Amino acid sequence: MLIRDVRPWGGQRSDVEVADGRIAAVRPHDPAVTPAPDTVEGRGRLLFPSFSDVHVHLDSTRIGLPFRPHTGAPGVWAMMLNDRENWRDAEVPLPERVAGTLERMIANGTTRVRSYAQVDVDCRLERLDAVLAAKERFAGHADVDVIAFPQAGILREPGSADVLEAALRSGAAVVGGIDPCSLDRDPKGHLDIVFGLAEKYGVEVDIHLHEPGHLGVFSTDLVIERVRALDMRGKVTLSHAYGLGSVSEAVSRRLIDTFAELDIAMATVAPSVDGQLSLADLTTAGVRVGLGEDGQRDYWSPYGNCDLLDRTWQLAFTHGFRRDDLIEMALAVATTGGASIMSHDVPRLMGIADRPGVGVGDRADLLLVDGETPTSAVMDRGKDRTVLHDGVVVADGLSVVSR
Secondary structure (H helix, E strand, C coil), rough: CEEEEEEEEECCCCCEEECCCCEEEECCCCCCCCCCCCCCEEEEEEECCEEEEEECHHCCCCCCCCCCCCCCCHHHHHHHHHHHHHHCCCCCCCCHHHHHHHHHHHCCCEEEEEEEEEECCCCCCCHHHHHHHHHHHHCCCCCCEEECCCCCCCCCCCCCCHHHHHHHHHCCCCEEEECCCCCCHHHHHHHHHHHHHHHHHCCEEEECCCCCCCHHHHHHHHHHHHHHHCCCCCEEEEEEEECCCCCCHHHHHHHHHHHHHHEEEEEEEECCCCCCCCHHHHHHHCEEEECCCCCCCCCCCCCCCHHHCCCCCCHHCCCCCCCCHHHHHHHHCCCCCCHHHCCCCCCCCCCCCCCCCCCCCCCCEEEEECCCCCCHHHHHHCHHHHHEEEEEEEECCCCEECC
């Protein structure tokens, strides 16, 4: 396949040759070459790696359904109870909602997805099964990892740990945890279960961390202890963790250096909060950082529209980025940053200026989108998009292509 007349990361107009699912050559665009039948016409569009959404809750989506007023109360436990009370009563069955949301994400340019699936004593594996079914349905369009996620905690409701383990036996690729101190109020017991299951089933760990300031740092240090003791370098992600930069500059520096040393990744949803670790400092240190949309217009929040380019704009905006290099860094986090969390075949970003993913040898998971420059693409969020996964066009014009 030839992708003709594109501008990789906003550079010169180029023709990109794809073979066996990878980029085989990048040459200056030659307008005299007669296009072959399998040529993808770039028409001068920008070429980026496709998006990687590494923090999304497909199992609670209401994308495509009528808008409903938000009914949740503040706090993780209250929001979870609101979701539990309402998700079964949606206008469309859950498997259809999940598949439709994943399809829309692919159409907008996301070909790598890490989705949570809530597992607890109430829903058991019903929500997990819906996400696994969508993963299978779109296996030719996107890579999907499913996280068995104990949204209600592990110790608050008897039997939760058994359901969590059953989810791993059923095909979940990652074991989740959440707020070991503030939700379960037993950080050692909570993390012992999470890391014990990870070790038993050979899976990675993803910890939701909403805890503020010193409490969040305390829980993080307990995670760090287990990563060292179990030699789980490169197998743990902290999601949210937006209070870790609020204690002191010295604590922030220590955490960033430790994350880089132990290859502990971070996933952000670009919240508008103070106290986050510096995105520039994280990428400069070589910490794997990815972006996600979190909920998709669900029972937790009316936000989310399946378009990670929108969330990239939010990432740049909430960090106060104005310089082009910083906005492009946000785009790199949203594309190859997340990809490096899902697969260590993808190198982690190394600094503000790193723009990987569209060179010879890179996997041909690619996005063509209209725009003058990478920064303008983030600002304007154009809709003239073509999406490739493993070197095959899987979406064009915001519609998924059958495979």
